[in-house]
Amino acid sequence: MQQTAPVTRITDFMKQRMAGFNPQGAIRALTMPVLGVLVFLLLWQMAAQNVTTSLGSLPGPAGVWEQAGNLWEGHLEEQRRAAEFIEMQKERNAQILERNPDAEVRIRPYSGKETFIDQILTSLGTVFSGFVLASLVAIPLGIVVGLNRYLYEAVNPVIQVFKPVSPLAWLPIVTLVVSATYTVEDPMVSRAFITSMVTVSLCSLWPTLVNTIMGVNAVSQDLRNVSQVLRLGFFTHVWRVVLPSAIPMIFTGLRLSLGIAWMVLIAAEMLAQSPGLGKFVWDEFQNGSSESLGRIMVAVIVIGLIGLVLDRGMLTLQRLLSWDRASATH
Amino acid sequence: MSHSRPHLELSSVGMGFPVKGGTFTALEDVNLRVNEGEFISLIGHSGCGKSTVLNIIAGLMRASRGGCLLDGREVTEPGPERAVVFQNHSLMPWLSAYGNVELAVRQVFRRSMTREQRRDWIIHNLELVHMGHALDKRPDELSGGMRQRVGIARALAMQPKVLLMDEPFGALDALTRAHLQDSLMEIQRELNSTVIMITHDVDEAVLLSDRIVMMTNGPAASIGEVLDVPLERPRDRVALADCPEYNRCRQSVLSFLYEKQQKVTPMPQRTARPASDADAVNA
Ligand SMILES: Nc1ncnc2c1ncn2[C@@H]1O[C@H](COP(=O)(O)OP(=O)(O)OP(=O)(O)O)[C@@H](O)[C@H]1O
Ligand SMILES: [Mg+2]
Numbered sequence: 001m002q003q004t005a006p007v008t009r010i011t012d013f014m015k016q017r018m019a020g021f022n023p024q025g026a027i028r029a030l031t032m033p034v035l036g037v038l039v040f041l042l043l044w045q046m047a048a049q050n051v052t053t054s055l056g057s058l059p060g061p062a063g064v065w066e067q068a069g070n071l072w073e074g075h076l077e078e079q080r081r082a083a084e085f086i087e088m089q090k091e092r093n094a095q096i097l098e099r100n101p102d103a104e105v106r107i108r109p110y111s112g113k114e115t116f117i118d119q120i121l122t123s124l125g126t127v128f129s130g131f132v133l134a135s136l137v138a139i140p141l142g143i144v145v146g147l148n149r150y151l152y153e154a155v156n157p158v159i160q161v162f163k164p165v166s167p168l169a170w171l172p173i174v175t176l177v178v179s180a181t182y183t184v185e186d187p188m189v190s191r192a193f194i195t196s197m198v199t200v201s202l203c204s205l206w207p208t209l210v211n212t213i214m215g216v217n218a219v220s221q222d223l224r225n226v227s228q229v230l231r232l233g234f235f236t237h238v239w240r241v242v243l244p245s246a247i248p249m250i251f252t253g254l255r256l257s258l259g260i261a262w263m264v265l266i267a268a269e270m271l272a273q274s275p276g277l278g279k280f281v282w283d284e285f286q287n288g289s290s291e292s293l294g295r296i297m298v299a300v301i302v303i304g305l306i307g308l309v310l311d312r313g314m315l316t317l318q319r320l321l322s323w324d325r326a327s328a329t330h
Numbered sequence: 331m332s333h334s335r336p337h338l339e340l341s342s343v344g345m346g347f348p349v350k351g352g353t354f355t356a357l358e359d360v361n362l363r364v365n366e367g368e369f370i371s372l373i374g375h376s377g378c379g380k381s382t383v384l385n386i387i388a389g390l391m392r393a394s395r396g397g398c399l400l401d402g403r404e405v406t407e408p409g410p411e412r413a414v415v416f417q418n419h420s421l422m423p424w425l426s427a428y429g430n431v432e433l434a435v436r437q438v439f440r441r442s443m444t445r446e447q448r449r450d451w452i453i454h455n456l457e458l459v460h461m462g463h464a465l466d467k468r469p470d471e472l473s474g475g476m477r478q479r480v481g482i483a484r485a486l487a488m489q490p491k492v493l494l495m496d497e498p499f500g501a502l503d504a505l506t507r508a509h510l511q512d513s514l515m516e517i518q519r520e521l522n523s524t525v526i527m528i529t530h531d532v533d534e535a536v537l538l539s540d541r542i543v544m545m546t547n548g549p550a551a552s553i554g555e556v557l558d559v560p561l562e563r564p565r566d567r568v569a570l571a572d573c574p575e576y577n578r579c580r581q582s583v584l585s586f587l588y589e590k591q592q593k594v595t596p597m598p599q600r601t602a603r604p605a606s607d608a609d610a611v612n613a
Contacts, residue, residue, distance in 0.1 A: 222420035225390055228408040230437045230488075240433060244424045323424030323468070 059294040067294035075115040082110035123276035130200030131261045138205050142212025163206040167264040174198045192274030199268045204261035211253025215246030248327035251318040262307045336363035344395035358550040367522040371535040374545030380528045388414050410438045413490035415498045419477040421469040427480045428465040434484045455487040475502040495527040536579045544586045
């Protein structure tokens with residue numbers, strides 16, 4: 001009777017996906033993509049041998065694979081050291097407490113160097129915060145602006161001017177503003193994090209904003225007539241008519257925004273020297289060891305894969321939340 | 331009319347639309363008085379301004395001249411006491427049939443009914459239009475006729491003083507249409523609601539109406555003739571087929587439409603139309 005609960009919708013969705021699974025079809029569907037990747041790897045191998053840089057020749061797929069393994073090993077190694085360090089402190093604390101039960105003991109966190117995996121997690125955290133901040137601003141603002149023609153006419157030129165601005169242009173301004181305003185003693189989050197997060201937000205705001213405005217503008221006159229006949233209040237009108245009607249467009253905007261956020265983040269981290277994948281790439285570049293090129297390649301591939309996963313994730317979310325399945329295609 | 335104060339009154343309503351290079355006068359000097367519980371049909375050729383009249387009564391458009399009074403109060407905005415069945419159903423595509431009716435019921439009865447009462451009321455109204463089996467279907471999973479029925483259920487569920495219907499049965503097959511016409515007559519007799527219905531179908535107009543309002547062709551359309559239909563209620567479509575009074579009414583609407591208000595420019599594809607359509611005004 002009532003709207004189906006999200007949980008049943010999720011299970012329905014899973015069932016639909018599973019129902020369509022047949023092994024033969026899957027093999028056929030996978031043939032071309034697998035072939036494509038293999039050809040790409042082959043071309044890469046051949047091309048790499050012929051390019052020599054100051055750091056030696058470009059690594060081929062095998063070399064990159066090896067570096068990926070090294071980075072993973074390095075991460076495990078760091079984790080083991082961290083565990084040992086904590087263990088050591090615990091033992092020492094126990095000894096102290098044995099001698100003097102009133103002694104104040106504490107465990108200092110391990111402060112080893114950030115591994116590749118840590119950098120990935122940092123980057124994901126930053127992009128997610130920036131994206132959420134941008135969406136929290138863009139969607140309500142888009143609804144308000146989209147509902148009011150005069151406001152739209154006033155705001156539109158501003159949007160058009162700021163939309164194409166590159167993150168590189170925002171970064172210095174954001175850095176200066178953040179360092180001037182974010183002056184907390186012993187801050188919980190680092191200034192560099194705030195800077196890259198705000199930069200990501202500023203750049204990824206626009207697609208969501210523009211699409212939300214367009215979605216709200218496009219609510220059909222017929223549906224607005226229904227709303228008027230029912231005398232829905234402003235908030236009910238927005239919540240039950242405008243928002244659902246604009247949801248497909250909003251999601252299109254969110255997907256574009258998330259893509260931009262991820263791209264911008266890497267650039268921002270490189271420039272702002274805030275921890276994350278971008279910094280990892282930059283550090284390896286400055287490092288200039290014989291392994292650096294391989295590691296940078298690993299980072300490039302990981303960045304691409306994460307971008308892909310983020311996009312697919314948004315698409316899945318859209319399929320779950322949007323009534324208009326037709327608009328939720330790749 | 332002998333009543334001192336009519337339920338609904340249109341007085342010298344005129345409507346002009348701003349168009350490129352001036353104003354297009356759609357309506358001029360439309361006068362109409364409707365009593366409580368009366369069933370009125372609006373009939374006229376396509377584009378003459380029927381929907382415009384209905385929109386003015388609904389409050390979705392403001393007349394350029396004159397105005398509309400409901401129970402002595404001027405209509406200035408839309409409201410649920412004047413429910414509308416729209417020409418193109420206008421259902422929320424993301425809501426089920428149930429959800430669409432619920433949107434209206436929750437708004438209109440949010441204080442006067444409990445949650446369970448509202449639920450029963452929604453289902454009751456959907457069953458009235460024989461949509462009880464498709465409560466969870468969304469508009470894109472319904473046929474055109476079923477959507478229209480949900481639209482009717484939504485309007486009925488609002489318990490309006492005046493029910494405004496813009497070609498409510500236009501998209502339906504003959505059987506469903508006949509069935510819905512019968513239920514509409516039944517519902518209207520029970521609730522004694524005032525109904526104003528736009529139609530292109532002469533038989534439908536005669537069968538359902540107390541009075542048929544015939545509009546002249548636009549631009550500057552107005553009310554040409556008003557025909558009283560003095561047939562006993564309840565009416566039975568089969569028995570009426572041989573009733574002389576029924577045929578006289580039918581005849582007089584047809585003669586108004588095809589002799590007095592003949593479309594000046596015949597459509598090029600007219601010759602291809604089947605003969606069985608001769609009774610319907612070209613839509
Ligand atoms: N917003 C508008 N702007 C300009 N002209 C309009 C507008 N709305 C309606 N008209 C014109 O007013 C006239 C009457 O339109 P209306 O929709 O009321 O006709 P109708 O009798 O309902 O036709 P149909 O039977 O085809 O639905 C038409 O000539 C139409 O072109
Ligand atoms: Mg119309």
